[in-house]
Amino acid sequence: MTRHTDVVVVGGGQAGLAAGYHLRRQGLDFVVLDADPAPGGSWQYMWDSLRLFSPAEHSSLPGRLMPAQPGGTCPGAGHVVAYLSDYEKRYGLPVQHGTRVDAVRRDGGGLVTETDDGTWRARAVISTTGTWSRPFVPAVPGRGLFTGxxxxxxxxxxxxxxxxxxxxxxxxxxxxxxxxxxxxxxxxxxxxxxxxxxxxxxxxxxxxxxLPDDIDGRALFDVATARRRALEQGDGDTGGVASLGxxxxxxxxxxxxxxxxxxxxxxxxxxxxxxxxxxxxxxxxxxxxxxCTGFRPALAHLAPLGLRGPRGHIATDGTRALGEPRLHLLGYGDWTGPASATLIGVGRPARDAARDIARLLGD
Known part of the structure; x- marks a missing residue:
């Protein structure tokens, strides 16, 4: 079965929800396809003691402040899951959970998204699958010998x-x-x-x-924002968050x-x-x-488009793929928008992607 829409969003975590919020504000028809059976993205799989770097009010998606966690502490992963679940419901975002996307292909003037529940034909695609499903372990000598x-x-x-x-x-x-x-x-x-x-x-x-003990997520976001502005103005690279620690x-x-x-x-x-x-x-x-050796971007579903470059990344201008203007990538790291892999940072690149797609579809 083939269904039609303006935009397919692949992934229903924080980046996918931010994309959905801004697509709705642009008046576009869209669907969010999420492989997880329940809301919350990768936060539902985090370790028990995890805490955000910032208070709730500084860890919010566009349009809806995250409520404070009881006790006034920085929110834990469970609090974030509850917030994302509420966010999805509050805005009535059309998220289809339990739908795995297998491939995105070109087809004439549009893109076809193949899933385990049929096919979607769209005029644009936003990929927000993140990195959690692709953990990286280095090839250390003797790793296969260890019996523990x-x-x-x-x-x-x-x-x-x-x-x-x-x-x-x-x-x-x-x-x-x-x-x-x-x-x-x-x-x-x-x-x-x-x-x-x-x-x-x-x-x-x-x-x-x-980092200095008084540095939290609020300060990190400010540093990342200052770096983005400096680069946009043609000034020298400040180094961003990496310069601090x-x-x-x-x-x-x-x-x-x-x-x-x-x-x-x-x-x-x-x-x-x-x-x-x-x-x-x-x-x-x-x-x-x-x-605890990091992750790689989960982009296997985009392989048919032939866009992967060095280090497995897809070259982008902002969030838009240089080799396929109908494709946007969101939430994978700074190469898809400064701080776009964070709750507070994903809103701006999500807004920019939705505006760019609206202009593209309006031409």
């Missing part, structure tokens, strides 16, 4: 998952290596270290760079760091059957390794 448990950020939930089933001698603890010098690595290492039921080794490729010192990270439980070791040279070995010959036994 290996998991990625996407699989981590809580320290209790590493508690022994009663088979450890009294006083012994599981040994866990956390790999990665970004926010997820620091937060998960802190989560495990503060819990105290595992012996944690935090490993990073370069010394960790903590890599890790936001959220309260658990600060607590673990200040208690001396968050000191990083340099990256090991290889894995062995029982742990990790460094270039100087030293070895640490490990029962598990948590790879």
């Amino acid at each position: 448990r290996q998991l990625h950020t996407v699989n981590y939930r809580c320290p209790a998952d590493f508690a022994g089933p009663g088979d450890l001698p009294a006083g012994d603890r599981r040994s866990v290596i956390v790999v990665g010098g970004g926010n997820s690595g620091a937060q998960i290492a802190a989560d495990l270290a503060l819990d105290g039921n595992a012996e944690v080794t935090w490993v990073t490729r370069r010394p960790p760079r903590f 890599d890790i936001v010192a959220v309260p658990p990270v600060r607590a673990a760091r200040d208690a001396g439980r968050l000191s990083a070791k340099p990256m090991f040279a290889r894995l062995t059957a029982t742990g990790a070995r460094w270039a100087d010959g030293s070895h640490i036994r490990a029962d598990a390794i948590v790879w």
